[in-house]
Amino acid sequence: MGSFSIWHWLVVLVIVLLVFGTKKLTSGAKDLGSAVKEFKKGMRDEDKPAAQLGDQSGDTEKSREKQAEHDKQAH
Numbered sequence: 001m002g003s004f005s006i007w008h009w010l011v012v013l014v015i016v017l018l019v020f021g022t023k024k025l026t027s028g029a030k031d032l033g034s035a036v037k038e039f040k041k042g043m044r045d046e047d048k049p050a051a052q053l054g055d056q057s058g059d060t061e062k063s064r065e066k067q068a069e070h071d072k073q074a075h
Contacts, residue, residue: 017025 020028
């Protein structure tokens, strides 16, 4: 009961092909493959965004200081 034979899986495959069609399945497989590829690329480039965030945080602090000065002058 817990294990399915190869015939069960073949019947399931045929039903899936009949319901969804080959075009939807191939486009879905391509989308899944590109998503996995982008995920792996993101994992490899994990260190680069962290370095960029560190550089941008200094710019954010400067802009906050400028905004605080501007607010003081406005009051």
